[in-house]
Amino acid sequence: MGIVSRKEREKEEMRRLILEAALRLFREKGYDGVSIRNIAEAIEYSPATIYLYYKDKSExxxxxxxxxxxxxxxxxxxxxxxxxxxxxxxxxxxxxxxxxxxxxxxxxxxxxxxxxxxxxxxxxxxxxxxxxxxxxxxxxxxxxxxxxxxxxxxxxxxxxxxxxxxxxxxxxxxxxxxxxxxxxxxxxxxxxxxxxxxxxxxx
Amino acid sequence: MGIVSRKEREKEEMRRLILEAALRLFREKGYDGVSIRNIAEAIEYSPATIYLYYKDKSExxxxxxxxxxxxxxxxxxxxxxxxxxxxxxxxxxxxxxxxxxxxxxxxxxxxxxxxxxxxxxxxxxxxxxxxxxxxxxxxxxxxxxxxxxxxxxxxxxxxxxxxxxxxxxxxxxxxxxxxxxxxxxxxxxxxxxxxxxxxxxxx
DNA sequence: GCATTTACTAAACACTGTTCATTAAATTTG
DNA sequence: CAAATTTAATGAACAGTGTTTAGTAAATGC
Structure with a gap:
């Protein structure tokens, strides 16, 4: 498997990471109670990084x-x-x-x-x-x-x-x-x- | 009627003013879609004035x-x-x-x-x-x-x-x-x- | 007329979603 | 292998949020 497929896998892993953090936080505090910054903090990335994987909060x-x-x-x-x-x-x-x-x-x-x-x-x-x-x-x-x-x-x-x-x-x-x-x-x-x-x- | 009762009346009128603006705005844009600043703008007062009549948004x-x-x-x-x-x-x-x-x-x-x-x-x-x-x-x-x-x-x-x-x-x-x-x-x-x-x- | 109370606000604080220029690392190319 | 290029991540900013505070100007009480 070349580096292309590895990149894709990593991208998918990152999306999972974001989603799991978001789901956990949403369950705790509700949709409006959670900010992009909260999610970013939970996965130890900057808020801007989230936007490389999801267009916006609604996505x-x-x-x-x-x-x-x-x-x-x-x-x-x-x-x-x-x-x-x-x-x-x-x-x-x-x-x-x-x-x-x-x-x-x-x-x-x-x-x-x-x-x-x-x-x-x-x-x-x-x-x-x-x-x-x-x-x-x-x-x-x-x-x-x-x-x-x-x-x-x-x-x-x-x-x-x-x-x-x-x-x-x-x-x-x-x-x-x-x-x-x-x-x-x-x-x-x-x-x-x-x-x-x-x-x-x-x- | 003394000025005390007039003051009370004015206070009540102000609360009505806020409430009517808030209700109209909430109907149009929903609770989360309306800000204190929006309400203040609608009644042509500063946002801080709202807080003289209502403790916070939830009130x-x-x-x-x-x-x-x-x-x-x-x-x-x-x-x-x-x-x-x-x-x-x-x-x-x-x-x-x-x-x-x-x-x-x-x-x-x-x-x-x-x-x-x-x-x-x-x-x-x-x-x-x-x-x-x-x-x-x-x-x-x-x-x-x-x-x-x-x-x-x-x-x-x-x-x-x-x-x-x-x-x-x-x-x-x-x-x-x-x-x-x-x-x-x-x-x-x-x-x-x-x-x-x-x-x-x-x- | 002067002191006090009242009504109001500008500015600030700590947040929010989102964007963008910049940096640093990984990859491709020569 | 070195240089050029693409990719990943971010710091800083913009415009917005709820709320607080210090300060002003007008109305009231004496």
């Missing part, structure tokens, strides 16, 4: 959002092997909520953060997200096809289920459950999920 | 969050006059979603923004929010008492309904419905609300 954000989408995919896609569409759907939902609770910063990155959403459609992370959503929509369609619901409005069913799951996770991780005592919050979330499953059964 | 945020909660209360509380608890609940939900769609920045302020939530329990805005939530919980309780649901787990029912409504609004205003064509999004939201009402009927 680091996009790269991390892709990582987050990949973690989410690995967390959810195992349910693809479940034959029964209804069981597959329920397990998908359970894992979606579980992902949000276990990785609040990644969930935030994917579904709440507003930052630079302008050209997101062109980003890899978006493509990955679309693919996972498509799998979800197909699973709902499979349930409709197998007459698991009275309604046949697949799109609305899928969206309604997503709304509930997203509301569940985002109220939790954005600290809007303070009217419930800390130790009851997770239990309430579990009960609500179960209730939604029951409601969906008679949908 | 302006709290004041605005209180205004937002008041707008929300005015938008929702008229339903208190609806006698039938189920009709009251449905109308409350409709207006909750409507408030979020009509005032995305206020909704954001109340239910999504993370900013300085540390000591929020002591803030007026939180008390107001708690009161509105309590009214919602009481309405659900009234429905349970009147046997509108099979389930009697009031807390979980209320929370589940809230999750769905919040998910609906927050996915919309945080731009996570891009997989649906722009012109279909609001219709989908309406359909989903209707579906949730139907589901709740058979809860």
């Amino acid at each position: 680091i954000f996009f790269a991390l959002q892709y990582e987050a989408a990949a973690v989410k995919r690995d967390h959810l896609m195992p349910v693809a092997s479940i034959e029964n569409p209804w069981e597959r759907l329920v397990e998908f939902g359970r894992r979606y909520v579980d992902f949000g609770m276990k990785h609040p910063d990644l969930y935030d990155l994917l579904f709440i953060t507003l930052t630079p959403m302008d050209s997101i459609e062109n980003q890899e992370c978006w493509q990955l997200g679309i693919a996972i959503h498509a799998f979800f929509a197909e699973t709902v369609q499979a349930c409709v096809d197998a007459r698991y619901f009275k309604s046949t409005d697949t799109e609305t069913i899928a969206y309604t289920l997503w709304c509930h799951a997203h509301g569940l996770v985002s109220l939790f991780i954005r600290e809007r459950m303070r009217m419930y005592p800390e130790e009851k919050r997770e239990e309430l979330a579990k009960k609500s999920f179960a209730m939604m499953v029951k409601m969906a059964e008679s949908l | 302006i945020f709290f004041a605005l969050q209180y205004e937002a909660a008041a707008v929300k209360r005015d938008h929702l509380m008229p339903v208190a006059s609806i006698e039938n608890p189920w009709e009251r609940l449905v109308e409350f939900g409709r207006r909750y979603v409507d408030f979020g769609m009509k005032h995305p920045d206020l909704y954001d302020l109340l239910f999504i923004t993370l900013t300085p939530m540390d000591s929020i329990e002591n803030q007026e805005c939180w008390q107001l929010g708690i009161a509105i939530h309590a009214f919602f919980a009481e309405t659900v309780q009234a429905c349970v008492d009147a046997r509108y649901f099979k389930s009697t787990d009031t807390e979980t029912i209320a929370y589940t309904l809230w999750c769905h409504a919040h998910g609906l609004v927050s996915l919309f205003i945080r731009e996570r419905m891009r997989m649906y064509p722009e012109e279909k999004r609001e219709e989908l939201a309406k359909k989903s609300f209707a579906m949730m009402v139907k589901m709740a009927e058979s809860l």
Whole structure:
């Protein structure tokens, strides 16, 4: 292997170094709480060096959002092997909520953060997200096809289920459950999920 | 009226001036997109003057969050006059979603923004929010008492309904419905609300 | 009229994202 | 091998941020 490929490898290593430092810092202090200077300090390089590997702060954000989408995919896609569409759907939902609770910063990155959403459609992370959503929509369609619901409005069913799951996770991780005592919050979330499953059964 | 009361009045007018400029700017550019200097420029005072009326930027945020909660209360509380608890609940939900769609920045302020939530329990805005939530919980309780649901787990029912409504609004205003064509999004939201009402009927 | 309080601000401090000229090292060329 | 060139990294700067402080000028109290 010539020096060209070594250079490329080193460049890739540097990008990883930046990304890992950024992810760790973002998890600790949030996107706005971390500066390029903080990241540079963490990897013991000058701030200007970061700009040799990423165009700006938002590009680091996009790269991390892709990582987050990949973690989410690995967390959810195992349910693809479940034959029964209804069981597959329920397990998908359970894992979606579980992902949000276990990785609040990644969930935030994917579904709440507003930052630079302008050209997101062109980003890899978006493509990955679309693919996972498509799998979800197909699973709902499979349930409709197998007459698991009275309604046949697949799109609305899928969206309604997503709304509930997203509301569940985002109220939790954005600290809007303070009217419930800390130790009851997770239990309430579990009960609500179960209730939604029951409601969906008679949908 | 002595000059003391005039001074107080002037102080109050100044606070209003700051708040109105801040609210307008926050709506246009978001909390992070607006600087103290921007607000100062808008009201034609120096940045330091702002600090004579508000301790820091987060106090302006709290004041605005209180205004937002008041707008929300005015938008929702008229339903208190609806006698039938189920009709009251449905109308409350409709207006909750409507408030979020009509005032995305206020909704954001109340239910999504993370900013300085540390000591929020002591803030007026939180008390107001708690009161509105309590009214919602009481309405659900009234429905349970009147046997509108099979389930009697009031807390979980209320929370589940809230999750769905919040998910609906927050996915919309945080731009996570891009997989649906722009012109279909609001219709989908309406359909989903209707579906949730139907589901709740058979809860 | 003079002392005091009030209202306000210019300037500074320590940050931020980002750019650019410069340096030092690695690589290619003669 | 030495000279020329490309590459990698940075120090310093620019324009912005939230916030504090010292100082001024006007309004008020005596």
